[in-house]
Amino acid sequence: MQELNVTIPSIPSTSYPIQIACGTLCDLWDRLESKYPAHRKFVVTDANLVSAGHLNTLTKQQNIETFVIDPPGEISKHINTAIAIIEAMEKVFMGRDSVIVALGGGTVGDIAGFAAAIFKRGVKVVQIPTTTVSQADSSVGGKTGVDSTISKNAFGAFWQPDAVFIDVETLKTLDDTQYRAGLVESVKHALIADSDYFEFFEQNMPAVLSRDMDILEKIAFRNCSIKASVVAEDPTEKNKRRILNYGHTIGHAVESASNFDLLHGQAVAIGIIGATIIEKHLGMGDDTRTARISKVLEELGMELTIPKNINKDTLTDLIKRDKKAVNKWPKFVLLQDIGQALCTDGQWAHNVTQQAVDAALDQLY
Numbered sequence: 023m024q025e026l027n028v029t030i031p032s033i034p035s036t037s038y039p040i041q042i043a044c045g046t047l048c049d050l051w052d053r054l055e056s057k058y059p060a061h062r063k064f065v066v067t068d069a070n071l072v073s074a075g076h077l078n079t080l081t082k083q084q085n086i087e088t089f090v091i092d093p094p095g096e097i098s099k100h101i102n103t104a105i106a107i108i109e110a111m112e113k114v115f116m117g118r119d120s121v122i123v124a125l126g127g128g129t130v131g132d133i134a135g136f137a138a139a140i141f142k143r144g145v146k147v148v149q150i151p152t153t154t155v156s157q158a159d160s161s162v163g164g165k166t167g168v169d170s171t172i173s174k175n176a177f178g179a180f181w182q183p184d185a186v187f188i189d190v191e192t193l194k195t196l197d198d199t200q201y202r203a204g205l206v207e208s209v210k211h212a213l214i215a216d217s218d219y220f221e222f223f224e225q226n227m228p229a230v231l232s233r234d235m236d237i238l239e240k241i242a243f244r245n246c247s248i249k250a251s252v253v254a255e256d257p258t259e260k261n262k263r264r265i266l267n268y269g270h271t272i273g274h275a276v277e278s279a280s281n282f283d284l285l286h287g288q289a290v291a292i293g294i295i296g297a298t299i300i301e302k303h304l305g306m307g308d309d310t311r312t313a314r315i316s317k318v319l320e321e322l323g324m325e326l327t328i329p330k331n332i333n334k335d336t337l338t339d340l341i342k343r344d345k346k347a348v349n350k351w352p353k354f355v356l357l358q359d360i361g362q363a364l365c366t367d368g369q370w371a372h373n374v375t376q377q378a379v380d381a382a383l384d385q386l387y
């Protein structure tokens with residue numbers, strides 16, 4: 023078992039462990055009982071985690087208060103689910119001494135984290151992530167929220183977890199498309215912060231795809247180290263945390279324009295290639311860099327072109343509506359090199375002309 027600690031200097035008293043291991047879900051409940059002897063636990067999970075057997079493995083069929091999100095996935099990530107969780111907790115007299123235990127992917131983690139942030143002005147949440155996205159990204163860093171009918175994560179709060187427990191063995195039951203697309207966030211971490219980690223993907227892709235457990239532990243550890251250090255420096259995304267959005271400006275636009283037919287990771291893979299084209303246009307990248315990144319993403323099974331049914335004007339419009347846009351145009355995170363996000367004059371997001379983005383979109387079709 024490996025352990026990391028996230029400490030956020032600007033939020034005194036925030037410090038939480040991330041434990042990474044394989045095959046530990048079956049012992050976790052006892053550890054939660056000894057870590058929180060005076061707290062009542064309330065599990066939030068989803069129907070797929072129940073049918074894959076992970077809820078039973080965690081709770082050992084004890085009679086524990088549980089809310090099962092059904093249907094699973096983004097379709098349930100709305101305010102009514104958060105309300106239903108909170109009311110279910112009230113019905114069983116949960117108080118401020120509650121710990122919400124979120125067992126699932128990013129959807130479960132974001133909803134349960136948000137419910138924890140607002141239930142009786144805030145209770146503890148423990149994250150037990152079970153997807154490649156949540157083990158790499160969403161379980162660490164404290165972004166929680168649910169979607170409105172108009173936009174993603176419209177209701178949200180920064181609410182740091184009290185602990186994160188990663189059991190990479192849970193990934194064995196994850197659908198292959200989800201598994202592969204989720205790994206794009208890991209490649210993104212490598213690109214923004216760690217060239218050795220990128221080379222690790224170049225050298226170990228067969229083992230990554232075959233879900234070798236040792237490899238998955240290494241990946242989880244590198245991801246959490248990178249995310250934890252960025253979040254510690256900039257917990258509320260004023261500046262450096264924006265590097266975690268590498269590839270996401272074009273990626274989010276492609277994801278929305280596909281009406282979410284494309285998974286987030288699939289869209290971000292296209293966005294990453296878009297960013298490398300912009301870098302080349304600005305004289306920072308070269309064909310070798312783009313080729314190396316494309317190869318790794320293609321080995322993950324990602325299509326690196328924008329689907330033909332997506333209109334370019336729609337994409338430009340969506341980019342203008344990016345939630346970080348100022349005067350209808352967002353700044354872009356760029357790479358100085360593989361493993362190093364570009365920082366100029368202390369800023370981690372950069373002005374890129376609409377013309378340069380336009381040219382990149384053209385090349386992506």
Ligand SMILES: NC(=O)c1ccc[n+]([C@@H]2O[C@H](COP(=O)([O-])OP(=O)(O)OC[C@H]3O[C@@H](n4cnc5c(N)ncnc54)[C@H](O)[C@@H]3O)[C@@H](O)[C@H]2O)c1
Nearest residue numbers: 070094095127128129130152153155156160165192195196
């Ligand atoms: N908070 C953050 O910082 C952050 C970061 C990235 C993404 N997110 C959010 O995360 C969400 C996406 O998360 P996700 O990709 O994990 O999707 P998800 O949670 O919807 O899970 C994908 C599917 O896999 C199923 N599943 C989960 N774990 C499983 C397992 N071990 N075995 C079998 N099936 C399993 C789920 O039931 C679901 O059907 C989005 O809402 C996104 O906005 C948040």
